[in-house]
Amino acid sequence: MSESPSLTPSPLLSAPGAVAGPDDSLDAGVAWHYGDPLREQRTAENGAAVVDRSNRFVLSIGGPERLTWLHTISSQHVAQLPDGGSAENLSLDLHGRIEEHFVLTDLDGVTWIDTEPSHGPGLLAFLQKMVFWAKAEPAAAPDMAVLSLLGPDVRRPKLLAALGIASLPPVYGAVALPGGGFLRSMPWPGEHAFDLIVPRDQLARWWGELTAAGAAPAGSWAFEALRVAAVRPRIGVDTDERTIPHEARWIGGIAEHGAVHLDKGCYRGQETVARVHNLGKPPRHLVLLHLDGSADTRPEPGDPVTADGRPVGHLGTVVDHHELGPIALALIKRTVPVDTALLAGSVAASIDADSVPSYDGVQAGRAAVDRLRGR
Missing domain, CATH: 2.40.30.110 (Aminomethyltransferase beta-barrel domains)
Structure with a gap:
């Protein structure tokens, strides 16, 4: 079996100045920095930067019952997620401990999910196992990849023109991109954060067009520094096998930028969430x-x-x-x-x-x- 694209080196590592992540890091397959990681962080906060996150594992869920089905087996309220809506979500075990964290976007009849490269296969296997009689079809999407745009200058006309859109969506909103894929607004790692989920064979084209429009290359170091400063956890690094959602600060619905809605129907691990929220700490x-x-x-x-x-x-x-x-x-x-x-x-x-x-x-x-x- 060939390696998943999310676990193989990114083609963008050939970009000028790219230094690959350390071999033992989760981001070994993408650029760690481009020669000046501290400057890259400043640009990501105050200008415009593009980060290669194509090591993220992407999967898709088709079928008319995809959202109502996902709603029943995960912690977020997504049954009525509108077209072009996004959310963060968790899969918990029977004791309320976090097994998976993922970001999802529903657009044009498909729910797209991206998660950590090491967690993707396990999440996909779990979703496929839980389908039963539901009209939902989870499948890997190795032909899709993730880039992130960071910084207030992403809103400048030249970058919007490069993206081919008239305006940026609100937080957790998503809009289709010309040529396939979509752009999604996120509440982290900074105030101005956007993900592009695009066809993998168009990565180099998007990278070239965005950098030509003024987005400076930034590595995973810059993304991680902003994420840590924002106190946003990364599953498997900042969590362990005992972590419950309250510990990881993932409590809250979509409006609260959380991953656990406190007023939804039954899901695995809900008892622990409710007990801690109502009675304990x-x-x-x-x-x-x-x-x-x-x-x-x-x-x-x-x-x-x-x-x-x-x-x-x-x-x-x-x-x-x-x-x-x-x-x-x-x-x-x-x-x-x-x-x-x-x-x-x-x-x-x-x-x-x-x-x-x-x-x-x-x-x-x-x-x-x-x-x-x-x-």
């Missing part, structure tokens, strides 16, 4: 860590996070940011105070206070219990 939460930039080395994803020698969590993505310096995402115990001195591996670390979720709200289930007890 997550045992851990995802936070942003600032790392000691004077250290000779960087910690690695998976390294323990400790406080006074005792483990309190573990690291996810570690990256150098153009303004914040070395930063990381970490799943740590919720009870760890924000001002606790930490070690990430052997490197001093501190929690970014603004990244800590608030737990001040009164939960509906807990309030009901208190009323019954006369509190």
